[in-house]
Amino acid sequence: MNVQNYVRKRFLPHLWCPGCGHGTVLNALLRSVDELGLSKEDIVMVTGIGCSARMAGYVDFHTMHTLHGRALAFATGIKMSRPELNLIVPMGDGDALAIGGNHFIHASRRNLDITAIIMNNHIYGMTGGQFSPLSGPGTTATTAPRGSIDPAFDAMDLAKAAGATYAARTTTFHVRELQKMLTGAISHKGFSVVEVFSQCPTYYGRKNNTGDAPEMLKAFRDETAKIGSKTLDENPELIPRGVFVDRDAVDYGEAYAELCRNAAKEAPRC
Amino acid sequence: MKDIRFIQGNEACTLGALYAGMDFFAGYPITPSSEIAEMLSGELPPRGHTFIQMEDEIASLCAVIGGSLTGRKAMTATSGPGFSLMQEALGYAVMAEIPCVIVNVMRGGPSTGLPTQVSQGDVNQARWGIHGDHAIIALTAGSHQALFENTVRAFNLAETFRTPVILLYDELIAHMRERLEIPSEGEIPLVERLMTSVPRDVDYRPYLAREDGRLPMSDFGGAHRYNVTGLYHDMWGFPSTDPSVVRGLLSHLVEKIEGRENELTFTREYETEDAETLLISYGSAARTARQTVYEARDKGIRMGLLELETLWPFPERKVRDAVAGVNETVVVEMNLGQVFEQVRRVARSPERVFLANRIDGRFITPPDIRKVLRIIAGKGVWA
Numbered sequence: 290m291n292v293q294n295y296v297r298k299r300f301l302p303h304l305w306c307p308g309c310g311h312g313t314v315l316n317a318l319l320r321s322v323d324e325l326g327l328s329k330e331d332i333v334m335v336t337g338i339g340c341s342a343r344m345a346g347y348v349d350f351h352t353m354h355t356l357h358g359r360a361l362a363f364a365t366g367i368k369m370s371r372p373e374l375n376l377i378v379p380m381g382d383g384d385a386l387a388i389g390g391n392h393f394i395h396a397s398r399r400n401l402d403i404t405a406i407i408m409n410n411h412i413y414g415m416t417g418g419q420f421s422p423l424s425g426p427g428t429t430a431t432t433a434p435r436g437s438i439d440p441a442f443d444a445m446d447l448a449k450a451a452g453a454t455y456a457a458r459t460t461t462f463h464v465r466e467l468q469k470m471l472t473g474a475i476s477h478k479g480f481s482v483v484e485v486f487s488q489c490p491t492y493y494g495r496k497n498n499t500g501d502a503p504e505m506l507k508a509f510r511d512e513t514a515k516i517g518s519k520t521l522d523e524n525p526e527l528i529p530r531g532v533f534v535d536r537d538a539v540d541y542g543e544a545y546a547e548l549c550r551n552a553a554k555e556a557p558r559c
Numbered sequence: 560m561k562d563i564r565f566i567q568g569n570e571a572c573t574l575g576a577l578y579a580g581m582d583f584f585a586g587y588p589i590t591p592s593s594e595i596a597e598m599l600s601g602e603l604p605p606r607g608h609t610f611i612q613m614e615d616e617i618a619s620l621c622a623v624i625g626g627s628l629t630g631r632k633a634m635t636a637t638s639g640p641g642f643s644l645m646q647e648a649l650g651y652a653v654m655a656e657i658p659c660v661i662v663n664v665m666r667g668g669p670s671t672g673l674p675t676q677v678s679q680g681d682v683n684q685a686r687w688g689i690h691g692d693h694a695i696i697a698l699t700a701g702s703h704q705a706l707f708e709n710t711v712r713a714f715n716l717a718e719t720f721r722t723p724v725i726l727l728y729d730e731l732i733a734h735m736r737e738r739l740e741i742p743s744e745g746e747i748p749l750v751e752r753l754m755t756s757v758p759r760d761v762d763y764r765p766y767l768a769r770e771d772g773r774l775p776m777s778d779f780g781g782a783h784r785y786n787v788t789g790l791y792h793d794m795w796g797f798p799s800t801d802p803s804v805v806r807g808l809l810s811h812l813v814e815k816i817e818g819r820e821n822e823l824t825f826t827r828e829y830e831t832e833d834a835e836t837l838l839i840s841y842g843s844a845a846r847t848a849r850q851t852v853y854e855a856r857d858k859g860i861r862m863g864l865l866e867l868e869t870l871w872p873f874p875e876r877k878v879r880d881a882v883a884g885v886n887e888t889v890v891v892e893m894n895l896g897q898v899f900e901q902v903r904r905v906a907r908s909p910e911r912v913f914l915a916n917r918i919d920g921r922f923i924t925p926p927d928i929r930k931v932l933r934i935i936a937g938k939g940v941w942a
Contacts, residue, residue: 300797333780335625345788346797351780353628354788354798355621356647362618366625366633367780369609370583374780395614545609552604 292319295329297349304343306414308494308502310461310487314379314408315344317464321471332375335364337389339415340489341381341408350377358389361396364403372542375475376402382409382423386442390422397451400479401541406471407444407482410489418492429496444484445533455481456534460509461488463530470532479540486513486528562741568732569594569636571703571739572662573602575710576634578742580749581660582608583631585622587615587641590674591730592664595636616641620648620661627659628787630752630778632714636662639681640671642688649723650689651789653812656766656774658717658752660710662726664733665842667920676920677731679842682897685725686871692809694816696823697725697871701845703739706732708747709825709868715750716823720815721774727870729893731843731922752776759783766808767794772815817872824874827866828881830856834863836932837881838915839902840891841867844923848891851925870898875905882906887935889913893923 296319305311322332332350336342338357345352351374355363364376385393385407396403412430413419420430425441433439448456455477457470467485474481488494488505499505514521516531564570573595576584584603586596596612603610609626613619619635627633637645642663652659665681667673685697698713700706706728713724755775757763763783768774777783790798791805799805816823830852831837840848845866855862865881867874882888882902888911890899896914903909915931917923933939 329784346786349784351784352786353625353779354786354790356651356789359617359621359648362613362621363625365611365613365618366583366585366622366627367629368625369585369611369622370626370629370631371780391614392618395618545604545611549604549607553607555605557605558601 292316292323295319295322295349296347300346303347305340306491308488308490309340310410310485310489310502311340311344311408313461313464314406314467314485314487315347317468318377318379318406318471319348321468321475324468324472325475327375327475331373332377333364333367334377334379335360335367336378337380337384339381339384339413340410341379341384344379358384358387359392360384361389361392361403361405365396365399365401368401368403368542369545372402372546375404377404377406377475379406379408381414382407382411383413383421386444386447387422394447394451397448397453397480397482399541400452400454400538402478403480404471404474404477405480405482407484408487409444409484410487410493412489412493412496414489414492418496431492431496444482448482449534452480452538453482453534454479454536454538455532457482457532458484458486459530460486460513462506462509466530473532473535477535479538564739564741565736566703566739567594567734567736568703568706568728569664569734570598571706572636572710572726572728573598574739574741575707576660576714577602578707578747579632579711579714581632581634581714582606583623583626583633584609584635585611585613585619585626585633586635586637587613587619589616589638589641591666591733592636592638592662594733595662616644617648620645620652620659623659624648624652624655624657627657628779630781632658632718634660634662636664638664638666638674639668639684642681642684646688650691650693652723653689653693653695654789655787656721656812657723658721659723660713660717660726661723665727665729673920675730677729677843677893677922678920679729679844679892680894680897681727682870682894685727692813694813695725695871696720696722696816697727697869698825699727699841699868699870700732701842701866703732703737705868707739707741711747711749712825715748718750718752719773721776722816725871727842729842735843755783757783764794765796766792768811772811820872820874820876823869823872824877825868826874826877827868829864829866831863831865831881833861835861835886836863837885837888838862838864838891838928839867839878839881839888839898840864841870841898844891844893847923847925848928851928854925867898873901873905878902879905879907882912887911887913889915889928889931889935891915891923891928893917
């Protein structure tokens with residue numbers, strides 16, 4: 290397959306920095322779309338604001354680049370209006386869980402059939418390296434020169450508690466796993482979340498002395514382990530990867546369609 | 560047989576929206592607008608149309624924009640605090656040129672203010688609430704009949720000019736009950752969305768205006784794949800910082816509204832022909848002003864009323880002409896003088912423009928207006 294079939298070549302080169310992990314996420318996403326045999330016309334990509342959000346410009350789908358944190362709210366409107374479309378919503382960590390936190394938990398609760406991708410680079414890249422609610426204590430950032438004291442969200446715990454029916458986490462090191470999870474999320478009926486650790490060598494890397502992009506990828510390899518693996522059992526301090534939630538529940542769109550069908554049987558009200 | 564109802568203003572607005580073909584509503588409960596959402600939660604599902612209660616007002620307008628873009632006539636309804644939260648998405652709708660209607664039932668502000676009492680304090684917010692240069696359309700109404708008609712008109716203007724339209728009315732109109740005669744089907748013409756004739760697989764440019772300034776749309780998710788953004792963008796909808804693109808887009812956004820005062824400004828006149836004293840008012844305050852005019856006429860006083868139904872773009876020419884022929888003008892409103900300042904701005908003799916207002920959450924009465932008229936006449940204030 291050729292992922293370039295799904296790319297708007299005239300808008301390349303992209304603006305992501307050398308070594309950025311976001312291109313890897315895009316690559317895996319396009320392979321997953323191809324694997325699922327989806328037509329470009331059936332996909333709507335809605336993004337918010339930030340480095341992640343620029344993805345909307347590069348893909349040859351129906352694309353909407355919206356407001357910081359609000360992508361899921363726009364996507365909800367589109368999905369309610371056109372249930373047959375596949376909604377894919379890539380977001381950054383600040384986009385999804387700081388300014389967009391409320392929309393995220395309610396989208397999870399509603400279980401409308403949308404796929405959210407949290408491209409978690411643990412930092413605000415586009416604005417120049419400020420800490421996010423996923424950075425975690427000790428992270429050095431341009432707004433935390435002495436190290437952040439802010440506790441971090443665990444996106445998987447949050448998604449699960451809020452009611453998401455599919456939630457998975459991986460990293461840009463684990464590209465095949467990433468593609469598999471994206472395929473799982475897009476084909477899942479209901480609200481699905483894939484969190485991808487994505488390296489930001491420019492801001493997170495430089496501020497935190499992690500080394501360059503390959504070093505950061507190696508760290509993703511070494512600091513994470515699959516759920517249920519022996520490695521994770523023996524090293525509980527590692528960050529778990531894998532599918533955290535995959536369950537069936539009533540999809541909001543279907544519930545609404547049923548509500549409409551039943552209501553249509555009533556006598557008109559006004 | 561005529562369909563005559565005795566209902567609340569919020570119901571009149573809802574019925575107007577349904578008459579206009581509104582088929583997508585997203586909202587968040589807030590006094591004094593909640594009746595609109597309540598009524599639509601019953602009315603939209605049997606029609607197979609969308610009603611969704613969102614997590615807040617921010618999400619509500621975002622969802623409305625998403626719904627509209629995919630081909631729906633979409634609306635939300637709120638009040639001051641919610642309208643404040645909607646400013647971000649309102650700016651997006653202006654920039655991306657998404658037709659939609661935002662109802663703001665005005666209550667006392669700032670902040671939580673007076674949730675269940677009357678005010679007209681959001682006139683300037685409707686014009687200037689969002690950041691950056693822009694233009695906006697805001698309509699209002701002083702009776703249920705006018706509210707119904709202007710709700711339909713709001714959708715028509717939104718579709719014609721690919722823009723959000725704000726429908727501002729006050730709590731008194733919202734909750735008061737009065738007669739509404741529902742126009743028969745076709746009595747008020749409806750404007751449907753101008754769709755592109757560009758066929759599938761041919762380069763569609765969503766932001767290429769026709770000679771008349773209108774932009775034919777293609778339902779998002781349909782025949783054409785394109786990009787929508789809140790950034791300055793070229794005719795394909797792709798971000799651009801090219802100075803000529805930026806200047807061209809901003810000029811287009813402002814001109815399509817500011818340049819059409821005649822098409823966009825609606826007013827009603829009562830007893831203005833030979834008036835020596837002119838009242839200018841809008842919304843529920845205009846009812847008090849009209850009563851004052853009739854009482855004055857009974858005493859042989861030549862008084863008239865210019866009632867504004869478009870607040871933005873401000874009806875400059877109509878107001879300037881009306882004010883030019885009278886001895887004095889009194890603006891009647893329930894705020895600190897938001898329309899009064901506009902009237903002074905356009906009047907050739909601003910020193911002959913006065914304000915009769917109330918800002919205490921109570922409805923303005925004819926004595927409130929007569930008190931100001933006595934002061935103007937040099938008769939002092941009676942106790």
